[in-house]
Amino acid sequence: RLVGRSIMEEESSEGIWRPDDVDDKEETTHPMRSSASSEEVDEGGAKKEDLGRIAHISDITDDWAAYSSSGRTPSSSPKTTSSSREKKTTSSSRDGPLRSPEVDSSGPEEEEGLVASRFLLKCYALIVFTGWVVVASLRDFSRALPWLVLDCLVIIYFGGGVAWRALHLSNRLHDFSQRHRLERFDDVRRYLRLGLDFLFRLLLLPICGWIVYDAWSSAIRLRSIGAVVAYVALAVVCSAHPARIKWKPVFGAFTLQLGLGICLLRWSTGREKLVAVANQVVVFLDYTSNGTRVVYEFIAFPPNICGFGFVFLYTAMQIIIYFGGIVSLLYYYGIIQAVLAKFAIVMQYTLGTTVIESLNAVACIFLGQTESAVLIGPAFETMTSSEITTVMCSGFACIAGALFSAYISFGACPEYLLSATVMTASVSLGIAKILYPEVQISSQKNVEDMQLAKHEYHSFFDAISQGAIGAAKVVGAIGMSLVVYLSILSLVNHSTIWLTSRLGYENASFNTLVGLTFYPLAYIMGASDAADPQVNRDETLKVAELMGIKTTVNEFVAYSALAEMIATGTLKGARAQMVATYALCGFSNISSIGAVLGIMSAMCPRRMRVFSKLAVRGLLGGCISCFLTASVAGILVEHPTTCQPKMFNSCLNLTALTPQLDRKYGQI
Known part of the structure; x- marks a missing residue:
C-alpha cells in the first residue's frame, strides 16, 4: 500500500493520475503508457520496477479505495472526483469499511x-x-x-x-481505426462519389435517348418532353445564383427520377409490383373501418341510398388518426429513425446532397411536410440558406402518407399517388439546388452531424395514445380549414361571376380565370390526348383549373373538384385524369406557407427572417417538382388507367323509384 501510495502521489503531483480513471487507463492508455515506460527503460534503465507496479495499478487502487473509505485517509492523499467513486466512498463510510465495492456498482x-x-x-x-x-x-x-x-x-x-x-470491442483495433479511419474513409467516400457521379452522367444520356425514341411516334408524349425542358429553364431563370449552380445533384436527381419512372411506370413487371404494393397500402389503411364502424356506426357507414352520402370527416379523415398511432409506435421502437437514416445515406451518396437534406426528402415520403420538419427541428440552427430552401421545396412537393386514402376516395389512382410521392421526392432536391445553389459551408454533411428531434414516449400504449391524440388535432384542423376554404372559394367564384357579367362575360368564375393562367403549363405537359380539338381544349382547361385551385387554395379542394369532374363526366379522358392526379400530388399551395413558417419559427425563432425570405422560392420549387413529375408520367405512361371516386358510387335513387312503386302498389 505504501509503495502504491507513493506511486499515486508522484503521478498526482505530475497531473497524470486520477483514482477514478484507473479503469479507463487500463483499457485505453495502458499500452501507450507501457510503451512510454519501455522507452524510458531503454534509455536509462532506471524504472523497470515501476513497470510492474503500473501493471498492477488496478489492485492497488482497489486497496486504496478501501483504505480511504475507512476514514483514515491522510490529508495529502489525492481526492476522488468520479461520481461512481464518491458513491462507493459514501456507502462504505455509512455501512462499514468491509462493504464489497461490487454491490455499489449495480x-x-x-x-x-x-x-x-x-x-x-x-x-x-x-x-x-x-x-x-x-x-x-x-x-x-x-x-x-x-x-x-x-x-x-x-x-x-x-x-x-x-x-x-x-x-470496437478490441481496444487495439479501435485505436488503429481511430488513427487510420478518417483518411482512408474519406478516400473511399471521395472515390465512391466520383464513381456514382460518373455513372449517373453516363446513364442519363442513354436514358434520355431511349425516352425520346420511345415517345417519337406520339406527339403528345413528345410535348411532355418539352415541358421537362421548360420547367428546368424556369428554375434556372428564377435561381438566386445562376452562375454557381452545381449540376451534379441536378443530374443525379433527374437520373434517379427517370430510373424510378421507367421501373414503376414503363416496365411491365415493375408496374405490376407497384399496383400490388399500392393495393396492399389501401388494405392496410382500410383497417381503420373496423374502428370507425364501432365508434360512429351509421355516420361512417350510411345506407347506400342517394342523398345519404358518407360523412368525410368520420370516414376518410379517420385514417389520419390510425396512421398517426402507427407512426408514433414506430418512433417508440426506433424503426422510423433507423429506416430514414439509411435511406438518407443512400440518397446522400447518390445525389451528393447533405445528410439533412436527404433525410428530410425521405421523411416527406412517409410523414409529410409537418412531421419531417419537426423531425429535423434541432438542425435549423446551423442550416445554410440552400439547405433551408431544399427542406422547404421537398416539403411543398410531397404529401403525407396518412392522406393516401382521402385522395383515393376522391378518385386518385393509388399507384399514381405512390409513384408520384417517390419520384417527386428525388427531383425536388435537384430543383432546389437550381433555385438556390449552395454558396456556404454546410455543417450537416455527415451522418454524425445529424440531429433529430426526440419523442418522449414511455410505453407501447403511451406512444399509440399520444400519436392518435396528435393526429386527431390534425383531423380537426383539416376539417375546419376545408369548411373555410370551400366557403371562401364559393364566395370568390360567385363574386367574380357577378363582376365579369357586368362587363359582358358570362360564367367567368375565379376557377376559370385561374385555369386560363395555368393553361400554358397544362398544355405543354400534354394534359389531354383527345382527337377532337374542342374536347382537347376543354380537358386541358379543366386540368389547368385544378392546377390553379391546388396552388391558390390547397390540394384537398383540388382533389374534391377532380372527384366532382370525374363523377359528372366533365373530365372523361384517362390521360387528363392521370396528369391531374400527378400535378395535384403535393402541398405546394399558398396556404401551406403559413404552416411551414409557423413550424420552422417554433423550432428556431431567431431565423424567422431567413425562413420568410426563402418561403416563396421553396413554394416555387415545390410547384415545379410536382409539375415535372406529371410531365415525366406523361412521357412514360402510354396507356393510362382511370379510377372512380368512392363518394359518388352508384346508389339507390328513392325519388326515381317512388313513381314505379305507386304504379305497382298504389299510393299509401
Whole structure:
C-alpha cells in the first residue's frame, strides 16, 4: 500500500493520475503508457520496477479505495472526483469499511443487463421471423417473396450493426481505426462519389435517348418532353445564383427520377409490383373501418341510398388518426429513425446532397411536410440558406402518407399517388439546388452531424395514445380549414361571376380565370390526348383549373373538384385524369406557407427572417417538382388507367323509384 501510495502521489503531483480513471487507463492508455515506460527503460534503465507496479495499478487502487473509505485517509492523499467513486466512498463510510465495492456498482450492471436483454429479444424476434419466412417460402414462394426480401434486408442491417459493434470491442483495433479511419474513409467516400457521379452522367444520356425514341411516334408524349425542358429553364431563370449552380445533384436527381419512372411506370413487371404494393397500402389503411364502424356506426357507414352520402370527416379523415398511432409506435421502437437514416445515406451518396437534406426528402415520403420538419427541428440552427430552401421545396412537393386514402376516395389512382410521392421526392432536391445553389459551408454533411428531434414516449400504449391524440388535432384542423376554404372559394367564384357579367362575360368564375393562367403549363405537359380539338381544349382547361385551385387554395379542394369532374363526366379522358392526379400530388399551395413558417419559427425563432425570405422560392420549387413529375408520367405512361371516386358510387335513387312503386302498389 505504501509503495502504491507513493506511486499515486508522484503521478498526482505530475497531473497524470486520477483514482477514478484507473479503469479507463487500463483499457485505453495502458499500452501507450507501457510503451512510454519501455522507452524510458531503454534509455536509462532506471524504472523497470515501476513497470510492474503500473501493471498492477488496478489492485492497488482497489486497496486504496478501501483504505480511504475507512476514514483514515491522510490529508495529502489525492481526492476522488468520479461520481461512481464518491458513491462507493459514501456507502462504505455509512455501512462499514468491509462493504464489497461490487454491490455499489449495480447501476451500470443493471444498464448492461437491460441492453443485453434488448439485444437477445431482437435476436429471438429475428429468428422467429426468419423461421416464419422460410416456412412460408417453402409453401408458396411467390407470395412469400416480398417477405423474403424484407428478411434479407433486416438480417443485413442487424448483422452489420453487430459486426460494427464487435469491431470496437478490441481496444487495439479501435485505436488503429481511430488513427487510420478518417483518411482512408474519406478516400473511399471521395472515390465512391466520383464513381456514382460518373455513372449517373453516363446513364442519363442513354436514358434520355431511349425516352425520346420511345415517345417519337406520339406527339403528345413528345410535348411532355418539352415541358421537362421548360420547367428546368424556369428554375434556372428564377435561381438566386445562376452562375454557381452545381449540376451534379441536378443530374443525379433527374437520373434517379427517370430510373424510378421507367421501373414503376414503363416496365411491365415493375408496374405490376407497384399496383400490388399500392393495393396492399389501401388494405392496410382500410383497417381503420373496423374502428370507425364501432365508434360512429351509421355516420361512417350510411345506407347506400342517394342523398345519404358518407360523412368525410368520420370516414376518410379517420385514417389520419390510425396512421398517426402507427407512426408514433414506430418512433417508440426506433424503426422510423433507423429506416430514414439509411435511406438518407443512400440518397446522400447518390445525389451528393447533405445528410439533412436527404433525410428530410425521405421523411416527406412517409410523414409529410409537418412531421419531417419537426423531425429535423434541432438542425435549423446551423442550416445554410440552400439547405433551408431544399427542406422547404421537398416539403411543398410531397404529401403525407396518412392522406393516401382521402385522395383515393376522391378518385386518385393509388399507384399514381405512390409513384408520384417517390419520384417527386428525388427531383425536388435537384430543383432546389437550381433555385438556390449552395454558396456556404454546410455543417450537416455527415451522418454524425445529424440531429433529430426526440419523442418522449414511455410505453407501447403511451406512444399509440399520444400519436392518435396528435393526429386527431390534425383531423380537426383539416376539417375546419376545408369548411373555410370551400366557403371562401364559393364566395370568390360567385363574386367574380357577378363582376365579369357586368362587363359582358358570362360564367367567368375565379376557377376559370385561374385555369386560363395555368393553361400554358397544362398544355405543354400534354394534359389531354383527345382527337377532337374542342374536347382537347376543354380537358386541358379543366386540368389547368385544378392546377390553379391546388396552388391558390390547397390540394384537398383540388382533389374534391377532380372527384366532382370525374363523377359528372366533365373530365372523361384517362390521360387528363392521370396528369391531374400527378400535378395535384403535393402541398405546394399558398396556404401551406403559413404552416411551414409557423413550424420552422417554433423550432428556431431567431431565423424567422431567413425562413420568410426563402418561403416563396421553396413554394416555387415545390410547384415545379410536382409539375415535372406529371410531365415525366406523361412521357412514360402510354396507356393510362382511370379510377372512380368512392363518394359518388352508384346508389339507390328513392325519388326515381317512388313513381314505379305507386304504379305497382298504389299510393299509401
